[in-house]
Amino acid sequence: RWSSDADIDLLTIDGASGGTGMSPWRMMTEWGIPSIYLHSMAFELSERLAKSGKRVPDLAFAGGFSSEDHVFKALALGAPYCKAVCMGRALMIPGMVGKNTEKWLRDEDGGLPATVSKFGFTKEEIFMNYEVLKVKYGSEIDNLPLGAIGLFNVVDKIKVGLQQLMAGSRNWEVGYISRDDLFSLTEECTQITGIKYVMDAYRQEALEIIDA
Template sequence: DLARAVKFASNARIDLLTVDGAGGGTGMSPWRMMNEWGIPTVYLECLLYNYLNTLKEMGAFVPPCAMAGGLSLEDHIFKALALGAPYISATCLGRSSMAAAMVGNTVGERIKKGRIPSRLKKYGDSLDHIFIMTDHLKEKYGRDFEKIPAGAIGMYSYYDRLAVGLRQFMAGARKFNLKTITRSDLVALTPEASRVSNIPYIMEADREEVEEILRGGLADNGVFQEIDKAPSRFITSKR
């Protein structure tokens, strides 16, 4: 099915193909199906990368792709973009976005009724105190802020957290726009992850550079400068 989707998307020259790995879902599917049906996201993205590479080698149109499937945090976004680079243009966060909106709505209703959960009382007793982004939204929308439901504020706050966290990871890897994130920003934590993804195993990554550092002259060949330029890497396992 994935091969067909990739081929049809290429033939039709579509704007975006979304690939959703197991682990995703809205919660409307039967529980066992959500747990057992389909291919785990990392495995599926590795297959997708291979199929898109085949299209590229054939000289065919390679459709822009988005990756989904249980993604919820900034490190998930970074890894999904890196593992499928340069073909992954976006990531999709479905359940986590809905969860943020639902929690925001629930907290907003509790505030209105004066029944604030004890774990939140330490922050205050109003939207302004509990949701960190309310001041920003008030400044941006002025009087229209009153029309924004608490669920939307919760989801906006969640996305702000993702944006800040992703920037921190990118800065650590010395990547300052999304297009510069590549597969070289990853290492595999297990031999199986390396075999599935063709990402270097952590014990073998940068072997040539390591040998040069250990056996060469640090002061003579500018290795200090190269070390300073070397980006940090994420670690990925099967999941």
């Protein structure tokens, strides 16, 4: 309500777990309201605010997200109010791995470990999208830190995965993703989120087809 009254553009709601990786471990794993509870609560309050005629600011959900299916489910759970998904450690880790790989390729810190060398021995072999960036930036690719290239790789992976999920669910734009794209696997989840239980999702439509 305060965000609505203040006419802010975007409100980020960060659930547990999550964090940047620099917070105390107990804080990242034990503190706060679990994301699915907090984000379900955010949707419920946004609905209440909208029905009262108040403006609902755009929402961004955060809290332990790391992959494209997480992004899809978060956008669907908070639809139509959730417009973005935030990530911390999920994006920092590949950035740090890229930074370390740059050192290892210079034979620092003992050189490439086996966990990396199994993918290749050059930056072109190790980083999936290196050639894509080389086509785009030409010789400037040599000035890009490998940490940035590692970050680009994971973001591109999430982008392509999200596109595939959207295509499979026939959502041709992010704005079309809705709560109807989800169902709950447990009755407890239905109670918390308001998302239909798997045995009830699209049940009426199925019965209408059977009975026609």
